[in-house]
Amino acid sequence: MTSYINHSIFNVVILSLLFVFNQEYNIIDINGSLVFFIFFMIGTFIVNPDMDTKSKSSNILGIFSVPYRRFFRHRGMSHHWMYGIITRIIYFTILMIILGSIILFVLKGEQIFNNNNIYYVYDIIIQYLSDNKNNVIIAYNGLFISNLLHIVLDKIT
Numbered sequence: 519m520t521s522y523i524n525h526s527i528f529n530v531v532i533l534s535l536l537f538v539f540n541q542e543y544n545i546i547d548i549n550g551s552l553v554f555f556i557f558f559m560i561g562t563f564i565v566n567p568d569m570d571t572k573s574k575s576s577n578i579l580g581i582f583s584v585p586y587r588r589f590f591r592h593r594g595m596s597h598h599w600m601y602g603i604i605t606r607i608i609y610f611t612i613l614m615i616i617l618g619s620i621i622l623f624v625l626k627g628e629q630i631f632n633n634n635n636i637y638y639v640y641d642i643i644i645q646y647l648s649d650n651k652n653n654v655i656i657a658y659n660g661l662f663i664s665n666l667l668h669i670v671l672d673k674i675t
């Protein structure tokens with residue numbers, strides 16, 4: 519099993535190559551590069567396929583990684599090149615809706631998990647995503663590519 523540190527080094531090396539490539543061919547601008555960098559780092563160090571087991575990334579997430587580890591066995595769906603990252607995005611979206619509802623409950627004293635709260639948080643997320651389509655696509659690619667590299671390295675080592 520590839521260690522956390524080797525996964526991290528591998529990803530950062532490839533990221534450097536991607537930046538050199540982008541410098542040469544100007545595929546995304548400086549703002550897009552920053553978004554890509556941030557999400558690639560999140561995908562490398564925290565939101566990676568090893569969230570499905572006791573790993574450094576699940577340690578960083580603490581209690582928030584527990585349901586994910588319960589749902590997905592190690593190297594199962596979480597390590598699928600296409601579905602893995604989608605399971606994590608759905609997982610964090612649900613987590614945000616739950617946390618958002620709790621925050622609304624604390625701030626506004628509204629009944630927790632009533633339909634209004636859930637739709638309200640859901641609307642904020644959807645509105646944000648549609649206002650920032652380009653950055654969302656770039657962010658997704660940052661997560662997707664960093665996770666794909668993890669899976670590739672797991673396979674070849």
Ligand SMILES: [Zn+2]
Pocket residue numbers: 567568597668672
């Ligand atoms: Zn792995």
